[in-house]
Amino acid sequence: MANNTGNAFNFGLFKRLISYTNPYKKTFYFVGIAAILLSVFGVVRPYLTKITVDESIVPKDSDNLILYIVLMLSALVLEVLFQFLFIYFANWLGQEVIRDIRVKLFEHMLNFKKQYYDKSAVGRLVTRAVSDIETIASIFSQGLFMIISDLLKMLVVLGFMFVQSWRLTLLVLVVLPFVLYATRVFQKKMKIAFEEVRTQVSNLNSFVQERLTGMKIVQIFSREKTEYNHFKNINEKHKKAWVKTVWYNSIFFPIAEMSSSITIGLVVWFGGLRVIQTSEETLSLGVIIMFIQLIQMLFRPLRQIADKFNTLQMGMVAANRVFAILDTKSTIANTGEIKAKNLVGEIKFEDVHFSYIKDEEVLKGISFEVKAGETVAIVGATGAGKSTIINLLSRFYEIDSGKITIDEINIKDFTLKSLRNEIAVVLQDVFLFADTIMNNITLGHPEIKEEDVIEAAKQIGVHKFISSLPNQYYYNVKERGVMLSSGQRQLIAFLRAYVSNPSILVLDEATSSVDSYSEQLIQEATEKITKGRTSIVIAHRLATIKKADKIIVMDQGEIVEIGTHQQLLQQDKGYYKSLYEVQFMQEEEI
Missing domain, CATH: 1.20.1560.10 (ABC transporter type 1, transmembrane domain)
Incomplete structure (x- = not known):
């Protein structure tokens, strides 16, 4: 034209x-x-x-x-x-x-x-x-x-x-x-x-x-x-x-x-x-x-x-x-016919390759498995490909090659809406609309009632904080949630994920810019919402990493180590051990 x-x-x-x-x-x-x-x-x-x-x-x-x-x-x-x-x-x-x-x-x-x-x-x-x-x-x-x-x-x-x-x-x-x-x-x-x-x-x-x-x-x-x-x-x-x-x-x-x-x-x-x-x-x-x-x-x-x-x-x-x-054709192919519902949550990545720009691979043939109910922490330097993994799981991007399955079903075989309904994502950069806290949590979902939101808030320990605000759950957070601190915005995001009752939870739980009180609430909320459901966490805190059932260590788009915290520390000259000594040891001492 x-x-x-x-x-x-x-x-x-x-x-x-x-x-x-x-x-x-x-x-x-x-x-x-x-x-x-x-x-x-x-x-x-x-x-x-x-x-x-x-x-x-x-x-x-x-x-x-x-x-x-x-x-x-x-x-x-x-x-x-x-x-x-x-x-x-x-x-x-x-x-x-x-x-x-x-x-x-x-x-x-x-x-x-x-x-x-x-x-x-x-x-x-x-x-x-x-x-x-x-x-x-x-x-x-x-x-x-x-x-x-x-x-x-x-x-x-x-x-x-x-x-x-x-x-x-x-x-x-x-x-x-x-x-x-x-x-x-x-x-x-x-x-x-x-x-x-x-x-x-x-x-x-x-x-x-x-x-x-x-x-x-x-x-x-x-x-x-x-x-x-x-x-x-x-x-x-x-x-x-x-x-x-x-x-x-x-x-x-x-x-x-x-x-x-x-x-x-x-x-x-x-x-x-x-x-x-x-x-x-x-x-x-x-x-x-x-x-x-x-x-x-x-x-x-x-x-x-x-x-x-x-x-x-x-x-x-x-x-x-x-x-x-x-006329722009830039949509994810929604050809799947299986409706994802009440998934067990067993996840497999099989030789997955992905690139945002052609011939510049971000993920270089990664393979791993997450058993149902497990909490898996992903650690690595900036640009290692951690966030890319969670984007691919929800099909925000299409992989170049390989296969991703949930409950042994290729995620491409699920309808896009039903797949995303079963996966809740809490991002590091929390986005809130210029609306009430209640509407930011339910996002207009007709099946999520006010009493459900309040009960969920009590369970993960954020009810007290919301109740202290003017108009409480009907407090308008303004554009991008500017009326709340970064820690408070993240707590709202945790609650939003929790009330959706997902089969799989994905968290980017960064707390570098929050106060110690909010960090404690976030840690408690993390433990509560990950309990009993498959969770993938891009971990930034040692406490989360230690409690994970498995740790995936990434470097430059490849998985270099997999194991528990103790197993990985026992590997001489291991990547995780070096990362721990540089980044986490001081936190543990504190």
Whole structure:
């Protein structure tokens, strides 16, 4: 789609967009009929003006004058009524369409691989889902149907002009091709300009979203001035992109206005001379006045069409970007038919290879087994592949080769939803929504009741902490849980995992940034929720490692040792023993 940037119009894209009106065909056809009627009403009033001048004003017939004024008023009321219906239902149709597209887009994004979000700027995705889709609505409210209405009006006006006076119409047609050519050039230039505008809007949104989210880092490292200057540069590019569209408008609209004035002047000059010098019955003062009105009606839609094409082009650019996301194939294959339920929790990794970037393996053929009910600790240096293991178990990423099974069933054979329902994950970086603690724990799950949450909180020792907060379980933690400490956020994450009653628990139980009281609560919560269920823990504390039934030691994507704490300490020059002496011995002494 992106290759069509230079084309004035992409009919394939337009056809795809129009297909979203299929559920609303009656409204679509009604708006089309209203557009036709408006084009007819457009010539009725000038024609009544011509009759009024020729049959009432010139012969000074006051009786007919009143009649024609009433007729003009009636035509105006009907035109206003259909104009109202046309505008209302065109906008209504646009809102229905973008609602459907936005829902489809969000559903599509919900199923993207985690890898897609690793590579995509959140600000750009927000722009696509919000402002770009709003721009698509303008295709229907201010673009498509307005253009159709204006084109029909122009055709009807031209045809009516020929019927009334072909000589005066030829004068109009002398200037018209020049304006049409200028309009065509204008459309092409504006298409390219609006592509640039949308690109700069995305860049601006992405930059602002990221800096607001990371404002703490900006202020900690005193980067305010640098980020301010960076923002000024991006904002300047955004301004220049819009100024380019203003430049094209500044050239085109005066040309169109001048062309209209020249045409009216030619008609008044030629028609006036004909009325004065000849007795031609088909040409009268009323006809000249009517032609002045019709010329304005002909050129005004032409100017408006160019303006509406701006709107249409912006909408098409936005649609191109939105459909690019809808066409992105970045989902985990959900071809499994087995529903995972009440799993025993026996896990096997068999010669699993995985890479985030092709030919750069993160896991290099790892194999291990976790028996049902066991707690397995994974230790190793940063970048050893520990977190990758827990991501692969829940199928956030697809393995390159090898096999992962749960209860001797390949995880690819489970339906994705049922598999993830049976695995609860508590990450080191806890994410909380700007909502109440209760909603952050249940995540809207209808089967998890308030009393279940409170009872679970008591069992793992966090009820007291929650009860001390204003509104207790209905305390709003604000965006990303900023109203809570890191330790408190992690306790909420433990409770969220516990109430889901998973068959398998995966924990990244880092406590480097929590106070000693929260750390003690986290340790107690860890012991409680891992008891009796299969658990894989990326261990950061010696206490957790010692209590594990098995320790998997990783280094550079490979398993270098497996055993209990005591078994691994007995290996001379072993990797774990060295890690223990450097990292854990001091903790044990304390």
